[in-house]
Amino acid sequence: MATIYVKDRDGVDHVLEAEVGASLMEPLRELDGGAIEALCGGMCSCATCHVFVVSEWYAKLPAATDDELELLEGTECFNESQSRLCCQVKMTDELDGLQLTIAPEE
């Protein structure tokens, strides 16, 4: 397990455990209120799992695919140095301590 630090849409901080090898989406969609919708279930087709990863952690993530980037660039609050679709981020031991904010609902 890896620990992640999450600020939800209400500005409330959460400390969550994420399973290494699984998608970052999984623990985030368990959050009550202020959580991601993940409407497509992780198929990289909805962008409702948009998060802003703190810059120092963003640099440690594998690069986004063209499909992910295309969806992100279509969101109103896209931030090229922080935006990711959490369904496309696979948790690793190196991401223990990851910090992120859930993007506003669109």
Ligand code: FES
């Ligand atoms: S859950 Fe739909 S794009 Fe991530």
